[in-house]
Amino acid sequence: MKTNAKLQNDVQNAIRWEPLLHAAEIGVTVKDGVVSLTGIVDSYTKKVEAENAAKKVAGVRALVENIEVKLPNSWEKTDAEVAKEVLDAFKSNYSIPDENIKTKVEDGWVTLEGELPWNYQREEAERAVKYLSGVKGVLNKLKIKSELDDAIQKKDIENALRRSSIYDNGIKVSVSGTTVTLTGTANSLYQKEEAGRIAWKTPGIWNVKNELEVEYDFD
Template sequence: MKTNAVLQKDVQDALKWEPLLHSAEIGVIVKNGVVSLTGTVDSYAKKLQAEHAAKSVLGVKVLVEDIKVRLPNHGSKTDEEIAQEIIAAFKSNSFIPNDKIMVKVENGWVDLDGEVTWDYLRDITENAVKYLPGVKGIYNNITINPEILHSIEKKDIEKALDLSSIDSSEIKVSVSGQTVTLTGNVHTWHQKEEAGRIVWKTPGIKHVNNKLTVDYEYDL
């Protein structure tokens, strides 16, 4: 068990360990497993790295991320320049279905719309954008529309979870059409996200409702 003070220090140490980050840029507030990150960074990549570092710490139950991105003057780009770089990034990646993705850039924020056949293609599309200079944030609205209708078997998902490194003993799986819902408890934020990634690999899946709770006892 951890106190609020111990968890706060653990998150601060995790931020310090990341070479990309200057930990002084980011404030950490903790209350009973709810971790709030505040501050200002000079790139969207740093914002993502701070979020990832905090989620990796044992005891983080909920993450409230309020980090602002303020680009340096020399790093600023026009929306048109960012859009052109996104187009080039998409063309250089044969996995991204350019004809299925629509992009809008406004004040450095990128809207991704359209549909792909697998969740990993949605991730690949976002990854092609999020580290580009000038990007302040991304709204990923891409939906999943499987090419082949496939009967989703609950037992297959449960087996995949059991074979993973996740403690899946308290995870409950329910299937409704092309939607899978996860409920129950896991012990870390990483396990929650990993469970979601495993489920998204199910053939024919269209939606995942990841309602898993990070169960951790705190020393108050």
């Protein structure tokens, strides 16, 4: 069991433990497992790293992220320059079908739209963008439309979850057409999201409804 003060301290230490964030000014507040992050960082990468570090702390049930990205003047780029970097990053990554992605850049924020056959491609597209200089944020609106017509097997997903280090009996799987739904409980936000990532690897999948509830005892 953790108190709010203990969870706050754990999240603060997790953020400080990341080498990229040692100099970042990030505020952490906690109430009943809901963690809020605030502050200003000089790159979108740091914003993402702080969010990921917080998610992995046991007891975090939900995350409210209000970190602002303010780029140093020397890092500022025009939207046209950022857009060119994004397109070049896609073309240099063989796993990203860039012809299926529409990119919009506005005030340093990159919006990705279109349809892709696999979720790992959607994740890779976002990953390729978020480390580029000049990027202040990413809105990933890419949708999945599988080119496979394989029937989704519930047992295959359950077996994949059992093989992972995050599995416990609190996770239940149901399948309806091309949609997989996860219900039950997870012991951390990280476990919930990792279960969703595992489900997304299913051949023929179009959608994952991750309805897992994060449960953790607080004093």
